Amino acid sequence: MKILGIQVLRGPNIWSINRKKLIQMRLDLEDMEQRPTNSIEGFGDRLEKMLPTLYGHRCSKGEPGGFFARVKEGTWMGHVIEHIALEIQTLAGMDTGFGRTRMTKTDGIYNVVFSYLEEKSGIYAAEASVKIAEALINDQDYDLEFDIQRLRELRQMERLGPSTGSIVDEAIARDIPWIRLNKSSLIQLGYGKNQVRFRATMTEKTNSIAVDIAGNKDETKRMLKDSAIPVAKGVTISEIEDLDEAIKTVGFPLVFKPLDGNHGKGATINVKTSEAAKEAFEYAKQYSRRIIIESFITGYDFRILVIDNKMVAAALRVPAHVTGNGIHTIQQLIDKENEDPRRGYGHENVLTEILVDRDTLDLLAKKEYTLETVAPNGELVYLKSTANLSTGGTSIDVTDLVHPQNIFISERISRIIGLDICGIDVMAQNLTQPLTENGGVILEVNAAPGFRMHLAPSEGLPRNVAAPVIDMLYPPGKSARIPIIAITGTNGKTTTTRLVAHIVKSNGTRVGFTTSDGIYVQNTMLMKGDTTGPVSTEFILRDPTVEFAVLETARGGILRAGLGFNRCDIGIVTNIQEDHLGISDIHNLSDLARVKGVVIGSVKRDGWAVLNADNKYCVKIAQSADCKVAYFSMDENNPVIVDHCKKGGTAAIYENGYITIKKGDWKIRVEKVTHIPLTFGGSVEFMIQNVLAATLATFLYGYKIEDIRMSLETFIPSAAQTPGRMNIFKFKEFKILVDFAHNPDGFTGIKNYLKTVEATEHIGVISGTGDRRDEDIRETARIAAQMFDKIIICQEKYLRGRQQQELIDLLISGIHDINPNMEIIINNDGAEVLQFLVATAKSGSFITILSNTIDNAIDRVSEYLDKEFGIYNSK
Numbered sequence: 001m002k003i004l005g006i007q008v009l010r011g012p013n014i015w016s017i018n019r020k021k022l023i024q025m026r027l028d029l030e031d032m033e034q035r036p037t038n039s040i041e042g043f044g045d046r047l048e049k050m051l052p053t054l055y056g057h058r059c060s061k062g063e064p065g066g067f068f069a070r071v072k073e074g075t076w077m078g079h080v081i082e083h084i085a086l087e088i089q090t091l092a093g094m095d096t097g098f099g100r101t102r103m104t105k106t107d108g109i110y111n112v113v114f115s116y117l118e119e120k121s122g123i124y125a126a127e128a129s130v131k132i133a134e135a136l137i138n139d140q141d142y143d144l145e146f147d148i149q150r151l152r153e154l155r156q157m158e159r160l161g162p163s164t165g166s167i168v169d170e171a172i173a174r175d176i177p178w179i180r181l182n183k184s185s186l187i188q189l190g191y192g193k194n195q196v197r198f199r200a201t202m203t204e205k206t207n208s209i210a211v212d213i214a215g216n217k218d219e220t221k222r223m224l225k226d227s228a229i230p231v232a233k234g235v236t237i238s239e240i241e242d243l244d245e246a247i248k249t250v251g252f253p254l255v256f257k258p259l260d261g262n263h264g265k266g267a268t269i270n271v272k273t274s275e276a277a278k279e280a281f282e283y284a285k286q287y288s289r290r291i292i293i294e295s296f297i298t299g300y301d302f303r304i305l306v307i308d309n310k311m312v313a314a315a316l317r318v319p320a321h322v323t324g325n326g327i328h329t330i331q332q333l334i335d336k337e338n339e340d341p342r343r344g345y346g347h348e349n350v351l352t353e354i355l356v357d358r359d360t361l362d363l364l365a366k367k368e369y370t371l372e373t374v375a376p377n378g379e380l381v382y383l384k385s386t387a388n389l390s391t392g393g394t395s396i397d398v399t400d401l402v403h404p405q406n407i408f409i410s411e412r413i414s415r416i417i418g419l420d421i422c423g424i425d426v427m428a429q430n431l432t433q434p435l436t437e438n439g440g441v442i443l444e445v446n447a448a449p450g451f452r453m454h455l456a457p458s459e460g461l462p463r464n465v466a467a468p469v470i471d472m473l474y475p476p477g478k479s480a481r482i483p484i485i486a487i488t489g490t491n492g493k494t495t496t497t498r499l500v501a502h503i504v505k506s507n508g509t510r511v512g513f514t515t516s517d518g519i520y521v522q523n524t525m526l527m528k529g530d531t532t533g534p535v536s537t538e539f540i541l542r543d544p545t546v547e548f549a550v551l552e553t554a555r556g557g558i559l560r561a562g563l564g565f566n567r568c569d570i571g572i573v574t575n576i577q578e579d580h581l582g583i584s585d586i587h588n589l590s591d592l593a594r595v596k597g598v599v600i601g602s603v604k605r606d607g608w609a610v611l612n613a614d615n616k617y618c619v620k621i622a623q624s625a626d627c628k629v630a631y632f633s634m635d636e637n638n639p640v641i642v643d644h645c646k647k648g649g650t651a652a653i654y655e656n657g658y659i660t661i662k663k664g665d666w667k668i669r670v671e672k673v674t675h676i677p678l679t680f681g682g683s684v685e686f687m688i689q690n691v692l693a694a695t696l697a698t699f700l701y702g703y704k705i706e707d708i709r710m711s712l713e714t715f716i717p718s719a720a721q722t723p724g725r726m727n728i729f730k731f732k733e734f735k736i737l738v739d740f741a742h743n744p745d746g747f748t749g750i751k752n753y754l755k756t757v758e759a760t761e762h763i764g765v766i767s768g769t770g771d772r773r774d775e776d777i778r779e780t781a782r783i784a785a786q787m788f789d790k791i792i793i794c795q796e797k798y799l800r801g802r803q804q805q806e807l808i809d810l811l812i813s814g815i816h817d818i819n820p821n822m823e824i825i826i827n828n829d830g831a832e833v834l835q836f837l838v839a840t841a842k843s844g845s846f847i848t849i850l851s852n853t854i855d856n857a858i859d860r861v862s863e864y865l866d867k868e869f870g871i872y873n874s875k
Contacts, residue, residue, distance in 0.1 A: 001027060001028065001029055001030055001032055001077065001130055001133070001134060002027070002028040002030060003025060003026070003027055003028075003126070003127065003130060004026040004027065004028055004109070005025070005026040006023060006024070006025050006026075006123055006126050006127075007023070007024040007025075007026075007559075007560060007561065008023060008119055008122065008123065008561065009021070009022040009023070009024055009561055009562040010119075010534065010561050010562055010564075011534055011561065011562035011563035011564055011565065011566060012562055012563045012566060012598055012601060012602045013558065013561075013562035013563070013598060014558065014559065014594055014595055014598055015100055015113050016098070017598065017601040017602060019098050019115055020562060020566065021115060021116050021117070021119075021122075022098070022113055022114065022115055022116070022562075023085070023113065023114055023115075023116050023122040023123065023125070023126050024111055024112075024113050025081075025111070025112040025113075025126045026104075026109065026110075026111055026112075027078055027081065027109070027110050027111075027112050027130070028108055028109050029076065029077055029078060029108045029109070029110065030108060032076075032077045032137070033076070033107060033108035035077075036074035036075060036076055037071045037072075037074055037075050037076075037077070037080060038071075038072060038073060038074030039074065040137055042139065043071070043136055043137060044068065044071045044072050046136045046139065047068075047071060047080070047136055048068060050132070050136065050142070050144060051084065051087055051088075051144075053087060053090070053091065054067055054068065054083060054084075054087050055067075055068060057083050057086075057087070059083075067083055076101075076103075076110070077133055077137075078101040078103075078110035078112050079101045080133055081101075081112055081129045081130055081133050082099040082100070082101045082112050082113070082114050082129075083099065084129040084132050084133060085099075085112070085114045085125040085126055085128075085129035086098075086099055086114050086115070086125075088125055088128060088129065088132070088144070088147055088148060088151060089116065089117070089121060089122070089125050089151060091148050091151075092121070092148050092149075092151035092152045092155060093152060093155065094116070094117040094118065094121060094151070094155060096114075096115040096116060096117055097115065098114065098115040099112075099113060099114040099115070100113040100114075101113065104585050105585065105587055111585070112126070114126075117155070117159075118154065118155045118158045118159050119158065120154045120157070120158050121151050121154045121155050121158065124147075124150060124151060124154055125151065128147045128151075132144070132147070158183075160180075160185060160187075161185060161200060161450075162450070162451060162452040162455060162456075163200055163201045163448075163449075163450050163451040163452065164185040164187060164198075164199075164200050164201075166451050166455050166464075166465070166466040167187070167198065167201070167466045167469050167470065168187060169466065170464070170466035170467055170469070170470050171189050171470055171480075174470060174474075176189050176190060176470070176474065176480040177189070177190060177191055177480065177481065177541075177565070177566055177567075178190075179538060179541065179542060181197070181542070184199075185199050185200045186198075186199045187199070188542060189470075189473065189474075189480060190474075190479075190480035190481065191480070191481055191482045191484075191541040191546075191549070191565075192482035192512070192540070192541060192543060192544065192545075192546035192547060192548075192549065193482060193510075193544060193545065193546060193547050194478070194479050194480050194481060194482055195480075195542075195544055196473045196474070198469075198473070199448075200448045201421050201448045201449055201450070201451060201469070202421070202447060202448045203420060203421065203469070203472070203473060205420045205472065205473070206419065206420050206421065206447065207418045207419065207420070209418060210417050210418030210419045210447065211419070211447040211448075213417055213418070214417055214419060214422065214445050214446060214447040215260060215447065216259065216260075217236075217257070217259050217292050217444060218236040218259060218290070218292065220417065220444065220445050221234065223416060223417065224413065224416065224442055224445075227412070227416050229409065229412070229413060229416070229442055230435050230436060230440065230441045230442060231441050231442050231443075232255075232294040232295050232297055232427070232441045232442075232443060233250055233294065233295045234250055234255075234292055234293055234294030234295060235249055235250060235292075235293055236259060236290050236291065236292050236293070237290070237291055237293065238289055238290045238291065240278065240281055240282075243274075243277060243278065243281055243293075244274070246293045247274065247277060247293075250293055250294065250295055251295065252271070252272050252273075252296075253270050253271060253272050253295075253296035254270075254271040254272075254277060254280075254293055254294065254295065254296055255267070255268070255269050255270075255271070255292075255293070255294045255295070255296045256268045256271060256277070256280035256281060256283070256284045256291060256292070256293055257284060257291070257292050257294075258284045258285075258286075258287035258288030258290075258291060258292070259288045259289075259290040259291065259292055260287065260288040260289075260290075261284070261287045261288055262446075264384070264385070264386030264387075264388040264390075264391060265287050266283055266284040266285075266286060266287035266288065267284070267359075267385055267386050268280035268283055268284070268359075268362070268385055269296055269385040269386075270296050270366075270385075271296070279362075283358070294443075297427040297439075297440075297441055297443075299427045299428045299429045299439075299440065300316055300427070300428065300429065300430070301316070301317040301318075301319075301386075301387040301425070301426075301427060302314060302315065302316055302317065302398070302425070302426040302427075302428060302431055303315050303317055303395075303423055303424070303425055303426070303449070303453060304402070304406075304410045304423070304424040304426060304431075305421075305422075305423055305424075305449060305451075305454055305465055306410050306411055306413070306414040306419075306421075306422050306423075306424065307420070307421050307465065307468040307469055307472065308420055308421075308468060308471070308472040309411055309414050309415055309420075310411060310468065311402065311407045311410045311411055312399075312454075312463065312465050312468050313397070313399045313454040313463040313465050314397075314398050314399045314401075314402045314431060315395040315396060315397055315398060315399075315453045315454055315457055315460075316395065316396040316398050317387030317388070317389075317393055317394075317395050317453065318387055318393055318394045318395070318396070319382050319383070319384040319385065319386060319387045319391075319393050320354045320382070320383040320384040320391055320392030320393050320394075321380055321381060321382045321383055321384075322334060322336075322337055322375075322381050322383065323375075323378065323379065323380055323381070324374070324375025324376050324377060324378065324379040324380075324381060325375075325377050325378075326374060326375070326376055326377035327374065328374065329371065329372050329373060329374055330364065330369065330370075330371050330372070330373050330374075330375060330381060331356075331371040331372065333375075333381075334354050334356065334371075334383070337354060338353045338354055342458065343392075351389070351392070351394060351458060352389060352390055352391070352392050353392065354383055354384075354391075354392035355391075355392070356371065356383075359383075359384055359385050359391075360383045360384065362385075363382055363383065363384070363385060364381075364383075367381075369381070389450065389452050389453050390450075394458040394459075395453035395454075395457045395458055395459075395460075396457055396458065396459040396460050397454070397457040397459070397460025397461050397462070397463065398431055398460070399454075399460075399461070399463060400461075401430075401431060401432050402431045402432075403431060403432055403433055403434050405434040405435075405436070406426075406431050406434060406435055409434075409435060410424050413442065413445060417445050419445070419447055420472065421447075421448070421449065421469065422445055422446060422447065422449060423445070423446040423449025423450070424442060424444075424445055424446075425442070425443040425444040425445075425446065426440055426441070426442060426443065427440060427441055427443050428440025428441070451465050451466065481567075482541075482546060482547055482548055482549055483548045483549070483569050483701065484549045484550075484551060484565055484567075484568040484569055484570075485500055485548075485549070485550050485551070485568065485569060485570045485571075485572065485697055485701070486551045486553045486563075486565070486568045486570070486571050486572070486599050486602070487500065487550070487551065487552050487553060487571075487572040487574065487599075487693075488552075488553045488554070488555070488558075488571070488572070488573055488574070488596045488599045489572070489573050489574030489575050489576065489596060489612075490574070490575050490576055490577035490578075490579050490592070490743065490745060491574060491575055491577060491579075491686065491741075491743070491745050491746050491749070492574040492575065492686060492689060492690045492693070493516070493532075493552045493553075493554070493574055494515045494516050494517070494552055494722075494724075494725060495678070495687070495690045495722055495725045496572060496574055496690045496693050496694050497513055497514070497515050497550055497551070497552040498513070498515065498715075498721065498722055499678065499690060499691065499694040499711075499712075499715055500513075500550045500572075500694045500697055500698060501513040501520070501550040502711055502714075502715045502721075503694065503698045503703060503707075503708055503711040503712075504548050504550065504698070504703075505522060505523075506707070506710065506711040506714065507703055507707050507711070509547050509548045510522055510545055510546060510547045510548070511546070511547070511548045511549070511550055512540035512543055512545075512546035512548070512549050512550075513540070513549070513550040513551065513552070514531045514532060514536040514537060514539075514540060514550075514551050514552050515531065515532065515552045516530050516531070516532050516552060516554070516740075517529075517530070517531075517723050517724065518531055519531045519536050519539055519540065521540075521543060521545060521546060526539075527539065530554075532552045532553060532554035532556070532557055533554065533556065533557025533560065533561065533564070534557050534560075534561045534562060534563060534564030535561075535564065536551075536557075536564070537549075537551050537553075537557075537563070537564025537565055538564045541564070541565065549565075551564075551565070551568075553599055555580060555586070555592065555595045555596065556580075558595050558596075558598050558599075559584045559586075559595060562598075563598060563599070563602055565602065566602065567602055567603070567604050568599070568602055568603055568604070568607065569603070569604060569607045569608075569701065570603065570607055570608045570609075570610060570697050570700060570701060571599040571600045571602065571603040571607070571608075571609050571610065571627075572599075572610040572611075572693050572697055573596050573597075573599065573600065573609075573610070573611050573612060573618050573621060574612060574689065574690065574693055575612050575614075575615045575618065575689075575745070576589055576592055576593045576596060576615055576617035576618060577589075577615075577743065577744070577745035578743060578744055578745065578776060578779075579592075579742075579743035579744075579745070579772070579776070580592070580771075580772070581772075581773055581776065582772075582773045583771055589617050590617070592617070593617040593618075593620060593621055596621070597621045597624070600621050600622075600625050600627070601624075601625075601626070603625070603626075603627040604627065605626060605627055606627070606628065607627050607628065608627060608628050608629070608630055608697070608700045609621070609622060609625045609627055609628070609629045609630070610630050610631075610632065610693055610696050610697045610700070611629065611630070611631055611632075612631070612632060612633070612689070612693070613631035613632065613633040613638050613640040613641050613644070613651070614633050614634055614635065614638060614689075619631075619640055629644075629649070630649065630650045630651060630652075630696055630700055631644055631649070631651045631652075632651060632652040632653070632689070632692035632693050632695075632696050633651065633652075633653050633654070633692070634653075634654045634685065634688065634689065634692075635653070635654075636653040636654075636655045636660075636662065641653060641662070645662050645663075645664055645665070646664075648663075648664045649663075649664070650662070650663050650696070650699075650700065651696070652692040652693070652695050652696035652699070653692070654673070654688055654692060655667075657672055657673055657674065657682065658670070658671065658672055658673065659671050659672075659673060659676070659688075659691055659692060659695055659712070661695070661696070661699055661705070668705060670695055670699075670705055670708060670709055670712070671709045671712050671713065673688055673691070675712075675713060676691055676712045676713065676715075677713070677715065677716045677717055678690070678691055678712070678715055678716075678717050678722070679691060680717070680726065680753070683753055683756040684726060684749070684752075684753045685749065685752055685753075686746075686749035686752075687717075687726065691712065695708055695712070698711075719738075719858045719862060723858055724738065724739065724740040724852065724858065725739060725740065726739055726753075727739070727858060729861050729862070729865050731838075731841075731864075731865060731868055732868060733841065733842075733843040733844070733845075734841040734842070734843065734844065734845045734846065734847060735759075735845075735846050735847070736837070736847045736848075736849065736861050737750075737846065737847070737848045737849070738849045738857050738858055738861060739848070739849075739850055740850075740851065740852050741850050741851065742769055742780075742850070742851040742852075743772075743776065743780065744776065744779045744780055744783060747780050747783040747784060747787075747850065748783055750787065750848065750850065751783055751786060751787040754787050754846070754848065755787075757846055759844055759845055759846035760842055760843065760844035760845050761789045761790065761842060761844075761845045761846075762787060762788045762789050762790075762845075762846050762848065763788060763789065763790045763791075763792070763837065763841075763845060763846070763847045763848070764784050764787065764788035764790070764791050764792070764847075764848045764849075764850065765791075765792045765793075765794055765833060765837070765847070765848070765849040765850065765853050765854065766780065766781065766784050766791060766792075766793060766794075766811065766850050766851060766853060767793065767794055767795045767796070767797075767798060767807070767811070767850075767851050767853040768780070768781075768795065768798070768807035768808075768810055768811050769798045769800065769851065770798055770799045770800030770801055770802035770807060771800040771801065774810055777807065777810040777811060777814065778810055778811075778813055778814035778817070779814065780811075780814065780851075781810070781811040781812070781813070781814025781815045781817075782814045782815070782817050782818050784814075784815065784850075785814070785815040785817070785818035785819045785822055786818055787848075788822075788848070789823075790822075790823045790824075790825070791815060791822060791823070791824050791825070792824075792825045792826075792827060792833055792837075793808055793811050793812070793824060793825070793826045793827075794827060794828055794829075794830055794833045794853045794854060795807050795808050795811075795826075795828050795853075796828050796829065796830045796853065796854070796855060797855065798851075804828065808826060812824060830853065830854035830855050830857070830860075831854075831860070833853075833854060834854055834857070834860055834861065834864070838864050849861075
């Protein structure tokens with residue numbers, strides 16, 4: 001078997017609108033296409049032995065053991081690999097269960113699709129599942145545990161930490177979109193101008209001065225002490241020569257900790273001798289230049305969490321420990337404790353595995369113990385000097401036991417330090433009494449405190465501490481989203497996108513939009529190129545200045561990675577025509593409609609699908625739309641329009657020379673097409689269709705008719721407004737039209753326009769695109785032969801895996817199908833072709849350059865035009 005490719009889908013896609021995180025593996029079964037599982041001796045038994053947990057996979061049987069039953073009956077290896085990929089992720093702590101395996105139209109080649117939680121783990125699972133299947137087929141040994149551990153490691157490297165993850169999960173539960181801005185914990189919630197950012201548990205509301213104060217334990221203690229908050233007695237030193245004086249000032253027993261430390265690193269507690277003090281000083285010195293020396297307060301370690309100046313949780317923290325039984329060594333007890341299923345690798349579980357380090361050995365040494373010591377039955381043996389969960393500690397929820405005065409003290413501390421989210425470390429006998437009565441003290445105040453001890457305590461009630469964070473970032477009435485209009489289709493996407501953006505912009509809203517020629521915010525191009533995929537979409541949605549997004553969405557991006565947004569307000573499908581067929585398993589217009597339909601599937605339920613009623617594939621998409629539907633049409637008598645409006649529906653139609661909105665039986669005329677520059681006086685039918693789509697979408701969003709009318713009148717087709725779309729350059733003696741039409745439908749639209757153009761001769765420059773079907777290339781040439789008197793073939797680029805001469809021959813063949821005597825010039829140098837055209841053009845001729853055959857045609861033609869008028873104006 002051979003993996004032909006692995007794609008990571010991150011948004012709504014052709015397999016599922018709601019399951020956005022999918023791996024799509026293209027797999028060639030090779031000779032296994034002829035060998036279903038029931039024909040491979042012993043395969044099912046070996047599979048059950050290696051992965052007995054696959055018994056839980058119901059498969060199409062709908063009951064436990066259903067998948068194993070399918071294997072015994074006989075199923076294809078792609079299906080088996082799908083289930084293995086899902087199960088090994090689950091065994092590695094990533095419980096996920098959606099899968100699909102579908103044969104392509106090429107025998108033996110399958111698309112194996114399955115869900116993932118972490119991207120790199122998903123890719124690894126795809127590759128490993130094939131190797132596992134091959135080992136089972138060949139009855140070879142296989143180290144499954146290696147794969148499981150590697151998946152855990154990849155997950156740990158990539159996944160969000162428990163605190164960050166909890167906030168993201170809460171946002172998802174509230175339908176707030178999110179974007180990961182780096183490989184660690186920097187997260188954007190919301191889109192555009194309504195975004196907020198946070199990193200771990202620090203938000204954009206977190207005061208940087210407060211973070212500095214909290215990071216300086218000495219300064220924190222001073223401020224708390226000055227505000228009558230009980231703190232431990234202590235001093236800060238940086239030189240060992242000052243140690244004796246510090247001991248005299250504070251007095252044994254002592255706690256040593258680095259001034260800039262965190263997670264308990266470098267800390268030593270219950271120091272009782274000068275020799276131990278020197279060792280503790282040197283240990284802390286590894287983590288900070290300055291060392292805090294405090295009184296060792298006996299009692300219990302508590303953490304109080306305050307968010308938005310309100311206490312939301314409290315936990316008793318217990319350092320990692322084991323209980324002696326008089327039989328096993330301490331090391332054996334640690335190993336047994338680490339077998340607890342609640343303990344895991346890093347942050348993957350509620351508790352963390354206990355690792356032996358210097359701190360552990362020092363604590364044992366103080367009791368004159370080693371790892372080989374057998375502790376008496378019932379003795380509690382502490383293994384860490386701090387109670388951090390990251391070092392194996394446990395937590396017990398005590399939120400409901402905190403005395404009101406301690407709540408007041410905690411909330412006051414958050415305001416004194418100035419933190420929106422803070423963790424307060426308390427040493428006290430309990431929190432049920434006021435600290436001022438039981439001798440408790442504040443040890444530290446932490447910026448970016450961990451949430452895990454509250455989200456999943458080892459004992460007590462879990463607290464959803466992420467909820468108050470979201471409440472703070474998005475209080476009632478604050479939206480996390482910006483309006484999104486997404487445009488897809490075969491032809492007209494870019495012009496429709498630009499026109500919609502123009503209407504939005506003209507009405508005072510800062511718009512960001514993506515097109516096949518670049519990314520724009522307002523009038524500024526920020527990135528050049530074909531920017532119609534999910535990466536470009538995310539660029540716009542990340543921009544904090546954008547108030548409204550208009551997104552051209554092409555098939556390539558949908559197939560490659562899914563949509564870059566999870567929901568839009570309005571989705572437009574301009575048309576479904578023959579183009580890009582034969583690529584990525586899209587063989588016919590129904591396949592193509594399925595791809596384009598992903599945009600409509602992402603429209604919110606009370607949003608609108610704007611569809612072309614003159615295109616049967618668009619009408620078919622409407623049948624499965626889970627939102628409101630509106631149509632546009634060049635014919636008000638189109639049966640789809642008639643039926644739709646009879647039911648009270650809304651449509652945009654071209655009638656009696658007007659762009660008209662029809663609501664039920666009522667008509668609202670927007671503007672006469674001859675007054676809309678984009679339609680070239682009403683002579684370009686496909687431009688009228690684009691105007692209908694844009695007008696209908698913006699009307700449905702809520703723009704007023706008069707505002708839409710004004711925008712239509714001020715949108716001027718030009719190289720600046722609509723580059724590559726019906727750009728006409730008027731020279732003194734002739735005209736040049738540049739248009740990126742590249743498929744039969746696009747060529748037909750140009751042909752219909754040229755019928756309205758009077759010229760002494762029509763000259764066309766065409767080329768083929770290498771990744772299109774032979775028939776599509778021939779058909780564009782046939783259409784070209786019907787509209788031009790002379791054709792120049794300029795196959796300078798877009799070979800896409802083909803030979804240059806092969807494409808030229810296909811074009812010549814198509815031209816000769818229509819006109820065997822057509823004059824054809826072949827020149828594959830775009831600069832020479834343009835020079836020749838300008839030098840030899842007859843008076844009154846009309847030259848049409850299609851498919852971007854000449855590199856940077858717009859800029860080059862503009863240069864010639866500037867030169868001509870420069871000479872003309874100098875006369």
